[in-house]
Amino acid sequence: MELSHIIILAVIQGLTEFLPISSSAHLVFIPQLLGWKDQGLAFDVAVHVGTLTAILWYFRHDLRPLLVAWWQSCLTRQLTDESRLVWGVGLGTIPVALIGLIMSVLDVDEALRTTLIIAITTIIFGLLLGYADKTGTHRRTEYQLTWRDIAIIGIAQAIAVIPGVSRSGITMTAALLVGLNRTASARFSFLLSIPIIILAGGMETLKLLKQADQLVWLDMGLGVLFSAISAYLCIRLFMGLLEKMGMMPFVIYRLVLGAFLLIWISQ
Known part of the structure; x- marks a missing residue:
């Protein structure tokens, strides 16, 4: 991979992994939009290791x-x-672990990674995020979740196996709908990301073991580094501004992005 491609994709992964705008969608359509060669599974694993490092460091005291x-x-x-x-x-x-395992066995992941699906889910779940932010009571913290709340958020998270939904976006949406405040919704979403990234990264790493001699370790190392730095800075900034700005900037971004993708594929 070219160094510029590595930096751009790693930073994009770091910035979008924990924001409610879908990192998987950006990693799919940006290389297509710019005419780049697909970055491959190994690089995807590397940038996810970077974001995992960032979230573990952010929660190191908790x-x-x-x-x-x-x-x-x-x-x-x-x-x-x-x-x-x-x-x-x-x-x-x-x-989400069960759904992800089933999809992996059935090998339907690639069938869902289309620009049309990403555009539609980006718009639909962007509107749902806006509705949840507008109508939620914002009264409770993550420590006041009931088992019913957790079940709702967990089931919602399973929908995020579809590209464009956004794992962080759908979990924050569900958390807001059950009454958590914005900061608590984000914190619980971030905590949920830890086992998910570990499980997904572990499954992808097993696939990579068959081609370990073909891996470009420098590319992967740079991917880890740049995604970790950008993800940590993004989390700090997001949590500092969340209560002030709310979710509406991300809703607007998703609507604009979805509309752009629909126009792009129609040409």
Whole structure:
């Protein structure tokens, strides 16, 4: 890969992974739009390792007490707010993990990676995000989630296997609809991303083991580096501005992007 392609795609992945605008959609249509060769599975794995690194670093002060609380709940069989949150992340991951496994076995991933599907889902779920942000009560934090709330968010997350839906977008939408405030919706969405990225990256890595001698490790290393830096900066900026700006800028972006893609494929 050319260095400029590596930097641009890695930064785009870092910026879009945690924003409600669909990273997978951007990684599909931008190379097509610019006439670039497909970056391949290895590079996709690398940039996801970068975003995983960013989110682990962002939550570095939260993860240890959360995991300690979870372990104590296993020993005492008593839940605290912190341990329930960890169990919630685990349970919320089950639906998308099952759907992802089924799709991998049926090998239908590529059939969904079309510009038309991306354009339609970008618009539809952008409008849904706007509705949730406008009508949600914004009263609760992620520590006040009920098991029903977690089930709703987890099932919603499973829809994100369709390119253009946006995993972060649909989980924030569902969280807003069940009454979480914007910051709590984003934090729970980010926590949910940790096991998902690990599981998806693990499955893709198994595929890569068959072609390890063909990998360009420098390209992958640069992909990890640039996606990690851009993702961390994006998370910090997003969380700092979220309560002030709300979700509407992302809704507008999705509508404009979806309309642009529809016009582009119609020509």
